[in-house]
Amino acid sequence: MESLQSHKAEMISIAVALLAIGAGTAYYFYITTKxxxxxxxxxxxxxxxxxxxxxxxxxxxxxxxxxxxxxxxxxxxxxxxxxxxxxxxxxxxxxxxxxxxxxxxxxxxxxxxxxxxxxxxxxxxxxxxxxxxxxxxxxxxGRFKYQPNQVRAFGMLAGVTRAILENPNDKTNVHLIYANVTYEDILLKEELDDLANNFPNRFSVYYVLNQPPQGWDGGMGFVSKEMIQTHCPPAAADVQILRCGPPPMNKAMAAHLEALGYTSQMQFQF
Structure with a gap:
């Protein structure tokens, strides 16, 4: 077993990403006809x-x-x-x-x-x-199996973003909350910023740091209910939020989402 300290560090540094995406089929299903x-x-x-x-x-x-x-x-x-x-x-x-x-x-x-x-x-x-x-x-x-058009909007992890945006048949809008401990912990920041620049009308990313550097203009502390309310789509029957992280993080996110009207059917925990 890994030490509790290293396990905690690894889990805390996992990006908490909530992506709001609209209707459409992910790029994976379009790469070839067969x-x-x-x-x-x-x-x-x-x-x-x-x-x-x-x-x-x-x-x-x-x-x-x-x-x-x-x-x-x-x-x-x-x-x-x-x-x-x-x-x-x-x-x-x-x-x-x-x-x-x-x-x-x-x-x-x-x-x-x-x-x-x-x-x-x-x-x-x-x-x-x-x-x-x-x-x-x-x-x-994995328990999560994506089916084309199963809902109008998803909350997804950051790894799916490229698949959505690079599909010319997918008109999805993506809004990402990406949380880390320090600036150095932000993985693939350059790639995410490039996506935001290349798809300004479809993708935005909001970074949150627990220990921000001086002059930081993004979110600070932990992901709050207000951050979700501002940077994610409102709860709806055809919206789903996918979340991951350590148990305390998931518990807090579930409470925030419930307070904002997201039912259990609108949430999926990895």
Missing amino acids: KPKGCLDPENFKEFKLVKHTQLSHNVAKFKFALPTPTSVLGLPIGQHMSCRGKDSLGEEVIKPYTPTTLDSDLGYFELVIKMYPQGRMSHHFREMCEGDYLAVKGPK
Whole structure:
């Protein structure tokens, strides 16, 4: 087991993202008229070669893994994740879920952006990986299974944003609340800001920091009921909010959402 301290740090730093999106089918379902078979196996681990390691900050790195052919797709439905297997500092096997930052429109490879903690068991495995090494992966996994047009609006995690915005047939509007502890903890900020600049009428992001730097003009503290009310769509029968985080965070978010009129049917907790 990871130490309570490292587990808490890892969970707190998870981005709390609430995306309000309108009707439309996610880009994943439009990439081809005949969806190619994915490389993942839900029952068995398969190994993929690490071809590029890019250090993004002192404890965050991007890992690019090659698929079998240049035209292969990973085969991970939107809203689902995959299990990655490695070894901790004691040589014991550890399995942890991750969601790639790439889509099935990114042919021939997939990428993981990983935040690594000193006592993290899977963090140790990623820290030790070198280009040419292989990562064992199994999937897809997850309780949430997206179906086209199942609701008019979703609250989703940030990883889905690109799939929505890059689909020319999807007129979805996306409003994201993205919470972290410090500025350095904001993962993929440049990519999110680019999306906001490229799709100004469809995407906006509101950053919230628990420990903001001097001169910070975004949200401060924890995600509040007022922030949700200001930056997310009002509750409606065809709106759903997807949320994640540690138990105290989820409990607080559920209370805020309930106070704003979001019923349990309008919420999904990962």
